[in-house]
Amino acid sequence: MQTLSYWQALNRALEAEMAADDAVIVLGEDVGLYGGTYRVTEGLYAKYGERRVLDTPISEGSFTGLGVGAAMAGLRPVVEIMTINFALLALDALINMAAKIPFMSGGQFSMPLTVRMPGGVAHQLAAQHSQRLEHTLMNVAGLRIVVPATPQDAYWQLRQAIRADDCVIVLEHELLNFDKGPVDETAKAPPPHRATVRRAGRDLTIVSYSRMANQALVAAEQLATEGIEAEVIDLRSLNPIDWDTCAASVRKTGHLLIAEEDSRFAGAGAEISAGLTERCFHSLHAAPMRVAALDLPNPYNKRLEQTCIPQPPDIVAAARALLRDGQ
Amino acid sequence: MERELHIRFLRDMLRARRMEERIAQEYTRGNIGGFLHLYPGEEAVAIGVLAAAEPGDYIVSTYREHVHALARGMPMRSIMAELFGKRDGCSRGLGGSMHLFDAERRFLGGYAIVGETYPVAIGAAYAVMLRGLPEAVICFFGDGAVNQGTFHESLNMAALWKLPVLFVCENNHYQIGTEIHRHSAVTEVYKRASAYNIPAARIDGMNVETVNRHTRDALARVRAGQGPQLLECETYRYRGHSMADPGSYRPAVEVAAYEADDPIAAEMRDLSLHYPDADTLHALGLDSSESLGRRYVENGHLDTAGLEALEADIRAEIEDAVAFALASPEPTLDDAWGALRPGLIHETLI
Numbered sequence: 001m002q003t004l005s006y007w008q009a010l011n012r013a014l015e016a017e018m019a020a021d022d023a024v025i026v027l028g029e030d031v032g033l034y035g036g037t038y039r040v041t042e043g044l045y046a047k048y049g050e051r052r053v054l055d056t057p058i059s060e061g062s063f064t065g066l067g068v069g070a071a072m073a074g075l076r077p078v079v080e081i082m083t084i085n086f087a088l089l090a091l092d093a094l095i096n097m098a099a100k101i102p103f104m105s106g107g108q109f110s111m112p113l114t115v116r117m118p119g120g121v122a123h124q125l126a127a128q129h130s131q132r133l134e135h136t137l138m139n140v141a142g143l144r145i146v147v148p149a150t151p152q153d154a155y156w157q158l159r160q161a162i163r164a165d166d167c168v169i170v171l172e173h174e175l176l177n178f179d180k181g182p183v184d185e186t187a188k189a190p191p192p193h194r195a196t197v198r199r200a201g202r203d204l205t206i207v208s209y210s211r212m213a214n215q216a217l218v219a220a221e222q223l224a225t226e227g228i229e230a231e232v233i234d235l236r237s238l239n240p241i242d243w244d245t246c247a248a249s250v251r252k253t254g255h256l257l258i259a260e261e262d263s264r265f266a267g268a269g270a271e272i273s274a275g276l277t278e279r280c281f282h283s284l285h286a287a288p289m290r291v292a293a294l295d296l297p298n299p300y301n302k303r304l305e306q307t308c309i310p311q312p313p314d315i316v317a318a319a320r321a322l323l324r325d326g327q
Numbered sequence: 328m329e330r331e332l333h334i335r336f337l338r339d340m341l342r343a344r345r346m347e348e349r350i351a352q353e354y355t356r357g358n359i360g361g362f363l364h365l366y367p368g369e370e371a372v373a374i375g376v377l378a379a380a381e382p383g384d385y386i387v388s389t390y391r392e393h394v395h396a397l398a399r400g401m402p403m404r405s406i407m408a409e410l411f412g413k414r415d416g417c418s419r420g421l422g423g424s425m426h427l428f429d430a431e432r433r434f435l436g437g438y439a440i441v442g443e444t445y446p447v448a449i450g451a452a453y454a455v456m457l458r459g460l461p462e463a464v465i466c467f468f469g470d471g472a473v474n475q476g477t478f479h480e481s482l483n484m485a486a487l488w489k490l491p492v493l494f495v496c497e498n499n500h501y502q503i504g505t506e507i508h509r510h511s512a513v514t515e516v517y518k519r520a521s522a523y524n525i526p527a528a529r530i531d532g533m534n535v536e537t538v539n540r541h542t543r544d545a546l547a548r549v550r551a552g553q554g555p556q557l558l559e560c561e562t563y564r565y566r567g568h569s570m571a572d573p574g575s576y577r578p579a580v581e582v583a584a585y586e587a588d589d590p591i592a593a594e595m596r597d598l599s600l601h602y603p604d605a606d607t608l609h610a611l612g613l614d615s616s617e618s619l620g621r622r623y624v625e626n627g628h629l630d631t632a633g634l635e636a637l638e639a640d641i642r643a644e645i646e647d648a649v650a651f652a653l654a655s656p657e658p659t660l661d662d663a664w665g666a667l668r669p670g671l672i673h674e675t676l677i
């Protein structure tokens with residue numbers, strides 16, 4: 001099987017959907033002639049031309065809104081917001097329009113809009129360029145959110161997003177772009193929002209997503225050397241959440257640890273913890289634990305930046321503590 | 328123009344260029360991280376504009392703001408330490424290259440989300456207006472930034488309420504890789520101001536004297552209560568958008584043309600006119616030689632030794648700033664928590 005980096009997998013997905021359907025257009029800043037800030041749209045401008053691969057001005061609110069209108073009129077736009085930080089300027093289009101138009105119209109209009117946005121903490125990009133907005137978007141009824149952690153999932157989930165008739169947000173992670181992995185372009189994809197068990201284990205369940213799911217796997221390997229077998233679940237989606245896959249695991253292990261890069265307060269982990277406690281209360285041997293970022297804007301200083309977001313040793317330490325409490 | 332001012336412009340631009348060149352080196356060495364947007368080519372704008380500012384004025388800038396900070400009088404040490412992520416940096420190592428702040432010098436910050444400078448600027452201008460002081464706010468932004476809604480919203484409010492703000496567009500023709508004709512329906516930024524009846528001009532942003540003269544005039548109008556003004560400075564960045572961008576999408580002839588128009592080289596040419604030797608002066612006759620000599624001195628005759636001394640001073644200052652940044656401690660987590668809610672010392676929350 002071929003090995004692709006994450007950005008290449010996204011690129012293949014766009015290419016495949018543009019080839020399959022003339023209604024698919026791509027728009028965003030520097031997506032065309034320049035080939036995309038993270039190379040994700042490389043080659044598309046040459047192949048499909050400037051009318052289907054549209055370089056926009058710096059007008060996030062309006063070009064995301066343009067995506068909404070175009071979707072209502074029959075196109076399947078893929079809007080690239082250069083980084084998630086700029087999506088804050090497009091929240092009206094996303095939250096007031098894309099998420100609500102199908103509902104407000106009594107279901108007359110579907111919303112075949114895909115909005116891609118790389119985000120997360122990268123390398124010293126400072127407070128305004130290191131945001132994790134999953135909590136903001138998760139709280140919006142009407143948006144679907146996928147969070148691929150591997151090139152294969154990036155490929156599958158972006159294709160599925162483009163084919164979906166609802167608005168799907170694809171949250172990419174800036175540090176995953178150059179990660180490599182196997183990508184099978186012909187295999188049948190699992191449903192877009194189904195979670196996957198990345199590693200089986202009996203002692204505790206670690207629920208995670210996006211880059212942190214990969215970090216959780218690293219931590220699980222360390223735990224295994226200490227005789228602790230962690231089951232690692234990669235959610236792949238934050239709305240909807242595949243509760244069944246998670247609950248089955250928690251019922252088996254009796255211990256739940258959540259690892260997220262988002263800030264702890266009112267973050268994604270809070271929802272996951274509440275949802276699984278409600279479902280598995282009687283199976284839990286200890287209160288669920290969260291490993292999350294500190295509730296601080298991301299500092300520029302490198303050492304502080306590393307301190308603010310969870311690292312694999314933090315996940316390992318939390319797992320040990322969780323099992324100790326649960327004895 | 329007086330020699331002093333000419334030499335000051337040359338020194339300030341050269342100092343800015345050399346600092347940025349050193350910053351690029353330190354980035355390559357790994358002492359500076361994150362996104363780094365440099366200013367070479369555009370010096371005449373920051374230097375020309377800020378030389379016209381008063382200490383009471385407020386400055387709002389973008390992520391390409393090291394030189395604005397320097398020209399505003401922020402010590403090179405505190406800028407360098409910030410880029411190194413250190414505790415003695417102007418933002419305590421928490422902000423970094425794109426977020427230089429200095430309350431004392433009324434430098435209201437570097438903003439990294441395109442289009443944020445306008446609302447902050449009109450807010451400060453509103454505060455100035457309410458207090459009735461002869462202060463002004465200077466708001467920097469790029470050509471790509473005028474397509475953000477906040478540009479139009481803020482210009483409207485500034486004009487509506489006659490706010491004391493000078494909008495300065497650094498038009499370097501590019502929004503990262505997108506050339507202005509591909510991002511703007513109207514490529515003359517100054518024309519957009521007319522929609523809000525804001526007096527505006529397009530000027531040569533490669534000429535420090537031109538920039539300075541227009542800024543002084545515009546600021547005089549602002550201080551006289553005539554409301555907002557806008558200057559579009561046509562300029563060019565010699566490097567890529569940031570250290571991550573080679574800038575290779577630009578035609579070589581275009582880069583070469585602007586390099587030939589280097590604001591620093593122009594200033595040097597003006598200043599290093601060879602003082603005529605005795606024979607030439609004699610041949611011109613006593614009267615003319617005296618007046619010519621006076622004119623040359625007035626024009627600002629800077630000889631090689633003078634220029635070398637200037638460069639040596641700048642080199643020493645940069646070395647000192649880098650040494651300072653290296654020696655400065657890292658900020659602690661307590662520093663970070665303390666900065667999150669500086670008001671907390673006055674209040675009990677729960």
Ligand SMILES: Cc1ncc(C[n+]2csc(CCOP(=O)(O)OP(=O)(O)O)c2C)c(N)n1
Pocket residue numbers: 029058060082086089391439440441442468469470471472473497499501502503568
């Ligand atoms: C809202 C927003 N969208 C996109 C970006 C990414 N970005 C950073 S700088 C830039 C180009 C800005 O161009 P311009 O305003 O001309 O300023 P210049 O960099 O040329 O000085 C872009 C698109 C951003 N920082 N903020």
Ligand SMILES: [Mg+2]
Pocket residue numbers: 469470471497498499500501502503
């Ligand atoms: Mg520009």
